[in-house]
Structure formats: structure tokens, C-alpha cells
């Protein structure tokens with residue numbers, strides 16, 4: 001173990017590794033500084049997807065699990081896995097929370113409303129979970145089921161919503177119960193920027209049947225001007241011209257996303273609007289909503305990681321990120337623990353928010369960099385943790401050239417951080433949390449269309465040693481679970497007892 005040297009943990013969001021290709025915006029970018037670090041510093045590729053981090057085999061990584069595992073120092077069974085286990089084992093069919101509500105609906109004649117993202121992107125939801133819930137509703141003879149379908153185009157390739165809606169219509173037919181009542185893009189339904197006007201439009205569709213009236217679900221897709229993400233709220237009407245969907249007194253609403261961060265704003269808004277009307281709310285997995293919504297599956301404990309260890313040793317850390325990734329370097333890195341920790345300082349960088357990130361791939365990176373440099377200059381802060389969001393956030397647009405420019409801005413920011421680190425005697429550990437920008441096209445077999453989603457590729461983990469610091473090249477396979485033990489070792493601390501990862505340097 002090293003004697004203990006202060007450092008900077010820099011998460012480059014969406015920084016995956018793949019060889020050069022026409023799909024790789026990272027190798028296409030001019031990133032001389034990062035190229036130099038990768039060539040000269042002890043580096044390793046770390047697994048950031050699938051079972052290595054606590055996801056189902058072959059599942060793409062995401063920011064939540066990525067930061068949780070970076071912080072926990074061990075794989076954390078993610079919500080998608082817990083839901084899948086509940087379904088595969090057959091336990092969901094007798095899930096006490098679900099059964100109680102379904103029995104009540106069948107006895108009293110209420111409707112079950114299933115609200116969720118309809119794709120198999122495996123980041124927020126899996127449309128197969130909706131299928132199982134429809135089957136279970138049929139087994140319990142729930143008199144009516146309404147599906148309020150949120151179209152994706154972000155975790156999966158754009159212009160795929162027609163196929164997923166087709167799947168959902170097939171599931172409904174197979175179950176013999178249910179109708180698609182609402183179709184709306186995730187840009188509206190899964191806003192997490194706090195833009196309540198977007199959320200309100202979705203709520204009004206569900207509560208009052210307000211929105212574009214359509215006869216068939218697929219008609220909704222013709223009404224978007226910005227792809228699947230921005231399908232405007234559409235309400236399917238019945239033969240009598242009335243919307244099929246509005247939630248009525250005594251109904252139940254079950255949110256089918258397993259990930260909370262983007263659906264919780266809508267869940268809270270609906271909860272408030274329907275208060276006092278005897279509507280039961282449920283969520284597939286546990287949400288961070290203000291409202292207490294009972295989950296069908298409880299989340300895993302991701303505690304006992306880096307944050308706990310730093311607190312136990314009184315090691316001060318400063319956490320820095322743009323608003324988009326702020327929770328990731330605080331809440332998720334701390335094992336989904338929102339407790340205020342006296343030895344932690346949080347810097348949430350705000351600034352101009354571009355409605356379209358392709359026009360501003362630099363985002364507010366200058367301010368993030370300034371905050372990191374300023375924290376690095378403090379003697380009372382042994383550890384600075386920051387997230388550079390650009391590669392991931394711009395990568396999600398599916399726009400190759402903008403993502404290439406995001407990488408070039410990131411390169412200059414990393415250079416500035418490394419200079420500050422050298423001047424203040426710090427090491428810098430750079431790591432991706434999952435892949436994204438190294439794959440901006442779908443597979444050729446699928447027709448090579450633009451792709452803004454995450455990947456299963458490993459991520460680089462690179463240590464830029466502090467001046468005079470001797471470190472050996474890391475050996476063997478690595479995963480994100482090795483990052484917290486590495487950070488602790490570099491700070492001169494032992495891994496926490498619950499960590500299964502090992503120090504890489």
C-alpha cells in the first residue's frame with residue numbers, strides 16, 4: 001500500500017473502449033492529451049457492464065450502476081436484476097403487494113394502469129416486464145387494463161418505437177386483457193430537469209384524457225417532429241370518441257420502469273393530482289419519489305463503500321458535476337444514500353442548459369474544470385471526485401460530430417485537471433462509468449443507423465501518478481468494483497470489509 005497521496009477521481013461519463021471505426025466518435029476525435037496518458041500511464045480496461053457490475057449478462061452499463069459500483073467496490077445487484085429474478089422465479093405471480101391490489105381491482109371493478117417506457121434498452125425498463133404484468137393481470141381477472149406507453153429512441157435506436165408499440169399490442173392480445181390508451185415520448189414523460197410543464201402534459205393525458213386524439217396507438221408516431229423521444233402526448237379514443245385511458249376513482253397505477261430517476265417526477269405529479277380519489281400507486285422497483293409508493297421489489301443495499309470509509313477516517317472529499325450527473329457523484333456513488341456527510345462537500349455546476357446538446361457540446365465543462373482545479377488547490381481536501389458529463393450526454397443525441405467535439409472539449413479539460421494535479425502533488429485516476437460514445441451506430445446487421453445509447457464495452461481506467469509517485473502497471477482483468485479499493489489504497493487506506501474489488505495500483 002502507498003503511503004497515502006491526495007488525488008482526483010475523474011469519471012469520464014460514457015467513455016468506453018473500442019477500436020477505431022466509423023462508429024467510434026472517441027477515436028475520431030483529436031484528443032492528444034488523453035492519447036498520451038493512455039500510452040504513457042499505467043492503464044487497464046475495466047468491465048462496466050453485465051454481471052461484472054451487478055447487471056444481467058450482456059446488459060449495457062448505465063450511470064447509476066456505474067457510479068454505485070465505483071463507490072461500493074463490489075458488484076451491486078441492480079433493480080433490473082431483482083425484478084427479473086422475481087419474474088423468472090414465478091414469485092411475481094404471488095407478490096403480496098401486487099396480489100392485494102389486483103384482487104381488490106377485480107372485486108371492485110377497477111382498472112389497472114401500467115405506465116412505463118416501452119423498449120428493451122434495459123436502462124430504465126424492459127418491455128418484457130410489462131408483458132408479465134399483463135399476464136398476471138389476466139390471471140387475476142382484472143376487469144380492465146390500460147397501457148400508457150412511453151416511447152424511447154434514446155436507450156435504443158431512434159425510430160424503433162413502431163416495433164415496440166407493435167410488441168406491446170401483441171402482449172395485450174396474448175394476455176387477452178388491456179388496451180394501449182396513451183402514447184407519449186420519454187422527452188415529456190421522463191423529464192428529470194424539473195420542467196414541470198412537460199410532466200403536466202403527460203399527467204393531463206392520463207388524468208383528463210387531454211392530448212392529441214388518435215384512433216390507433218401507431219398514429220401517435222406520425223405526430224412527432226423530433227423522433228421517438230418527442231412523440232407528443234396522444235390519447236387513444238374508443239368507438240364513442242372518448243379517451244380510453246383516464247384514471248378513475250378507485251383505479252390503480254403501476255409504474256413499470258425499474259429505474260427511478262427519470263420517472264419519479266411524473267410519478268409524484270400524478271400522485272399529487274390524484275390525491276383523495278382512492279387511487280392506489282405501485283412501482284415495479286423502489287423509487288426515490290416524495291410520495292411513498294410501495295414497490296413490488298425492494299432495492300439492494302449498496303452501502304459500506306468508499307463514502308463510508310472516507311467518513312470513518314475523516315477524509316474530506318469534494319464532489320463536483322454538472323446538474324445532469326450531480327446525483328451520480330453524490331447519491332449513487334454513496335450507495336444511494338442521501339445522508340449529509342460532514343466530510344463531504346458537493347458542488348453542483350449549473351449554467352446554460354442547451355435545449356439541444358449538439359449545439360453546445362462543451363456544456364458547462366469550463367465551470368466543472370474550474371471547480372476541480374480550485375478544490376485540488378486545497379490542502380484540507382485529500383480527494384476530489386468529479387464527473388465530466390459531455391461524452392455521455394452529447395453521445396445520447398446520436399450525433400457523431402457533436403460527440404466527437406464533446407470528446408475534444410473533454411481532452412482539454414483533462415489536461416487542465418492533470419496540470420493542476422501535478423502542481424498540487426496529486427494523482428489523477430480517470431475511469432469511464434460505461435460505454436457510449438465509442439459506438440455511435442447500431443450494428444451493421446441492423447442497418448447501421450445512428451445510435452445514442454450505452455454499450456457493453458469495457459472502459460479505460462488510467463492512473464496519472466503524482467509527481468515522484470511510483471506505481472506498478474495493473475495486472476489482470478479489472479472491473480469498476482476495483483476503483484474504490486484503488487482510490488483507498490492511493491490515499492493510504494485499506495479496502496472496506498464489504499469490498500470485493502482489489503486495488504489496481
Ligand SMILES: O=C(O)[C@H](O)COP(=O)(O)O
Nearest residue numbers: 062063064123155262392
Ligand atoms: O436517462 C438517460 O439519460 C439514459 O436513458 C441513460 O443514461 P445514464 O445512465 O447515463 O443516465
Ligand SMILES: [Mn+2]
Nearest residue numbers: 013014063433
Ligand atoms: Mn454515465
Ligand SMILES: [Mn+2]
Nearest residue numbers: 014063392396
Ligand atoms: Mn448515459
